[in-house]
Amino acid sequence: MIFSDYKTKKALVVDDYPSMRSAFKMALASFGMTKVDLAATSSEAVIRVKSGNYDVIISDYNLGDGRDGQQLLEEMRHKNLIGLETAFLMVTAESIYERVVAAAELAPDDYLIKPFNGEILRTRLDAILLKKEAFRKVYRSFAHEDLESALAGCDDIMNTCPKYVVDALRFKGEVLVAMGDFEGAEVLYKEVIALRAVPWSRLGLAKALHLQRKDELAENLLTDIVEQSPELVAGYDLLADVQLTQNKTKEAQSTLHRGVAVSAKSPRRQRKLGEVAYQNSDLKNAEAAFKSAIDKGRNSIFLAANDFANLARVHIEQNNTQAASEVILGNRKLLQESSEGRLIAAVMLGQVAARSGQGEDAMNYMREAIKAKAQGGHADPLLALDMVDGCLKSGLESEANELLAEVARNAHDSVSLLEKAKSIYQAAGKEAAAAQIMQQATEQVAQLAKEGVLLMQRGDLQGGVQKMLLAAREAPRNPRVLMNTVWAVLRVLEQGEDHGQLLSQAKRLLDDAAWLAPEHPRLAGLQTSLRHIEVQVSAKRMASFFNFS
Amino acid sequence: MSSLEQQDLYAALLHEMKNHLVLMSITLDRVPHTDDHDHDEPLDEARLLCQRTSERLMQALFIYKNEQGGTPLNAVDAYSTEDFIQEMAVQARSLRSQLRVETDMAEDVPAIWFFDRNMLEMALINALHNSIGYARERIRIAARMDDGMLCIAIVDDSDGYPPHILQSVEDDTPLTSNGTGLGLRFSSLIAKSHINKGRKGFLRLRNEGGAVFEICVP
Numbered sequence: 001m002i003f004s005d006y007k008t009k010k011a012l013v014v015d016d017y018p019s020m021r022s023a024f025k026m027a028l029a030s031f032g033m034t035k036v037d038l039a040a041t042s043s044e045a046v047i048r049v050k051s052g053n054y055d056v057i058i059s060d061y062n063l064g065d066g067r068d069g070q071q072l073l074e075e076m077r078h079k080n081l082i083g084l085e086t087a088f089l090m091v092t093a094e095s096i097y098e099r100v101v102a103a104a105e106l107a108p109d110d111y112l113i114k115p116f117n118g119e120i121l122r123t124r125l126d127a128i129l130l131k132k133e134a135f136r137k138v139y140r141s142f143a144h145e146d147l148e149s150a151l152a153g154c155d156d157i158m159n160t161c162p163k164y165v166v167d168a169l170r171f172k173g174e175v176l177v178a179m180g181d182f183e184g185a186e187v188l189y190k191e192v193i194a195l196r197a198v199p200w201s202r203l204g205l206a207k208a209l210h211l212q213r214k215d216e217l218a219e220n221l222l223t224d225i226v227e228q229s230p231e232l233v234a235g236y237d238l239l240a241d242v243q244l245t246q247n248k249t250k251e252a253q254s255t256l257h258r259g260v261a262v263s264a265k266s267p268r269r270q271r272k273l274g275e276v277a278y279q280n281s282d283l284k285n286a287e288a289a290f291k292s293a294i295d296k297g298r299n300s301i302f303l304a305a306n307d308f309a310n311l312a313r314v315h316i317e318q319n320n321t322q323a324a325s326e327v328i329l330g331n332r333k334l335l336q337e338s339s340e341g342r343l344i345a346a347v348m349l350g351q352v353a354a355r356s357g358q359g360e361d362a363m364n365y366m367r368e369a370i371k372a373k374a375q376g377g378h379a380d381p382l383l384a385l386d387m388v389d390g391c392l393k394s395g396l397e398s399e400a401n402e403l404l405a406e407v408a409r410n411a412h413d414s415v416s417l418l419e420k421a422k423s424i425y426q427a428a429g430k431e432a433a434a435a436q437i438m439q440q441a442t443e444q445v446a447q448l449a450k451e452g453v454l455l456m457q458r459g460d461l462q463g464g465v466q467k468m469l470l471a472a473r474e475a476p477r478n479p480r481v482l483m484n485t486v487w488a489v490l491r492v493l494e495q496g497e498d499h500g501q502l503l504s505q506a507k508r509l510l511d512d513a514a515w516l517a518p519e520h521p522r523l524a525g526l527q528t529s530l531r532h533i534e535v536q537v538s539a540k541r542m543a544s545f546f547n548f549s
Numbered sequence: 550m551s552s553l554e555q556q557d558l559y560a561a562l563l564h565e566m567k568n569h570l571v572l573m574s575i576t577l578d579r580v581p582h583t584d585d586h587d588h589d590e591p592l593d594e595a596r597l598l599c600q601r602t603s604e605r606l607m608q609a610l611f612i613y614k615n616e617q618g619g620t621p622l623n624a625v626d627a628y629s630t631e632d633f634i635q636e637m638a639v640q641a642r643s644l645r646s647q648l649r650v651e652t653d654m655a656e657d658v659p660a661i662w663f664f665d666r667n668m669l670e671m672a673l674i675n676a677l678h679n680s681i682g683y684a685r686e687r688i689r690i691a692a693r694m695d696d697g698m699l700c701i702a703i704v705d706d707s708d709g710y711p712p713h714i715l716q717s718v719e720d721d722t723p724l725t726s727n728g729t730g731l732g733l734r735f736s737s738l739i740a741k742s743h744i745n746k747g748r749k750g751f752l753r754l755r756n757e758g759g760a761v762f763e764i765c766v767p
Contacts, residue, residue, distance in 0.1 A: 027578065097667060115567060116571070
């Protein structure tokens with residue numbers, strides 16, 4: 001079938017060879033596509049995409065500036081610069097095609113192998129654009145978080161367009177996961193596997209199993225996947241997650257190590273490897289991985305201020321304060337850009353000063369850190385404990401205690417963090433003080449949460465929710481507490497009373513939980529229930545509005 | 550220079566040559582047909598030559614890699630059979646305008662089938678180029694089901710394959726002394742890399758009113 005509407009479509013061509021760019025432009029013009037922009041590098045492409053809506057992006061895989069087309073695609077999708085409706089065509093050489101496909105975490109709409117002629121470019125674009133048209137409604141529903149409609153749309157396509165059956169199944173699997181219907185996703189992926197055990201269907205099944213906490217099954221499947229398709233890097237990432245859930249940190253490290261050996265490019269994989277190595281007290285490998293995360297992350301959206309904290313922390317524990325301060329000072333400009341970065345810089349330099357016997361400097365840095373945190377700089381638990389350590393070492397004891405209480409409230413259910421906090425105070429010879437603070441802080445949250453659940457069980461939903469909301473206020477950085485609270489609020493709202501304020505509170509808590517633990521399996525289900533209730537509440541309001549008028 | 554550096558050099562060289570060939574191919578595409586035989590024929594020949602050269606480079610590389618240790622196909626996925634056949638026809642038509650190109654889908658061919666489209670296409674284009682050289686006036690691209698496999702054939706109206714080529718494919722020893730063997734070996738490798746539930750794809754040649762080049766994938 002031929003797509004005829006090229007005149008109205010806008011395209012972006014990304015290629016580092018000027019002659020290739022103009023060749024593409026001419027080929028596109030030959031079938032009526034005249035609104036074509038060109039970019040030589042991925043950063044240029046990102047700038048273009050930010051200012052213009054493109055229907056089609058054609059990118060070479062090799063982009064010369066140390067980046068590739070796959071990274072470009074992932075970055076643009078993560079930043080929501082392009083939606084599902086934008087067609088992305090990846091151009092590669094045959095020699096790397098199979099590897100490029102296997103490394104793709106996010107699949108482009110199609111691959112075009114060089115050499116190709118203008119006619120083939122057209123037939124491929126025809127096919128992609130016709131498919132985009134068939135899926136337009138589904139994509140829009142998905143983008144508007146109307147997952148039920150997206151689901152129905154997929155079923156509709158399956159029933160009416162046999163050639164899109166597998167595409168519709170694939171997308172339906174993603175919708176089911178987004179809804180939190182992991183059992184449904186499991187059934188669907190098994191259905192696809194019965195047709196053909198393509199790698200994405202096996203990965204999908206493994207993920208659905210993992211999200212249902214059927215981790216043993218998931219681990220067996222993934223072990224087989226990475227053996228059968230050793231180049232499929234997403235397999236290692238998921239396998240490591242599954243192993244981490246089961247506290248198999250040694251295995252997870254070696255899995256990630258294998259993943260990095262296949263593709264060292266992803267800063268997120270390197271960061272994860274560093275975190276797991278650090279957890280395993282393998283400072284040497286943690287250092288190497290965190291260094292790579294920073295290297296590979298430069299000029300990409302995936303570089304985080306926390307990457308510098310991770311590396312500096314490893315250096316400090318290696319007693320290499322020189323290297324630690326170089327990490328921070330060498331990237332000072334970057335770190336100054338955000339409150340989180342300023343916080344990290346101050347904490348790490350404070351640690352370095354404290355360990356070099358410069359007590360006054362250390363105290364100044366820690367005061368700066370406390371200020372940056374008050375200004376909204378986010379401290380993850382490890383950084384917060386670094387702060388505690390730095391404060392203790394520079395004589396800011398009451399500040400340290402306050403921070404410790406905060407960490408303990410939020411981490412009342414994390415043995416490893418509490419242990420770490422204890423050892424910091426032990427080193428300072430102040431374990432008794434710490435024990436008291438920690439006990440008080442954790443008890444309070446645990447007590448509130450327990451009472452809340454108890455009241456709920458007795459049928460006092462309102463009373464239970466109030467307790468849970470208090471627990472959430474005490475432990476605003478504990479995703480489990482937040483999600484339990486949202487769950488309780490949803491039970492109250494299900495009773496049908498209009499609690500507009502409660503609803504918006506639940507939404508805020510769930511947003512926080514999603515930010516803290518985006519991969520948590522309970523998240524999608526809660527989001528779906530919340531959306532349902534939102535629809536009910538607004539329908540009710542609408543109805544009462546019409547009754548009055 | 551170490552052998553590793555040498556390999557890198559060759560790879561870079563191949564890469565660059567291929568880029569130039571892509572450009573040349575696209576440049577040739579810009580020259581329109583004029584329906585003047587003296588103009589169109591050399592143009593088509595130049596296009597064909599350009600594509601064949603780059604495909605030879607690619608095939609050699611693929612076979613070399615295969616010998617280094619297997620070629621798992623990572624890109625096997627569901628593709629529309631109809632679109633695939635039509636795309637092959639577009640390929641054929643773009644290569645030589647005077648030939649009549651027909652397509653033929655048996656009724657029992659499903660709407661989708663699982664295969665590595667880009668690789669399968671490269672294997673079939675290889676046959677297409679051969680047929681374009683020998684066909685009298687028409688080429689047929691046909692899809693049918695055989696024993697639960699999807700079989701795609703390039704059929705021409707030439708005198709057919711010489712016996713030694715038929716034999717070599719049957720014996721799985723495509724010759725290498727001249728150009729043809731490389732392409733057949735490549736196509737056979739691609740076919741065999743398609744594996745599903747213990748069954749392997751294959752390439753077969755026969756003469757049936759012309760040359761029939763057929764790849765079946767499970």
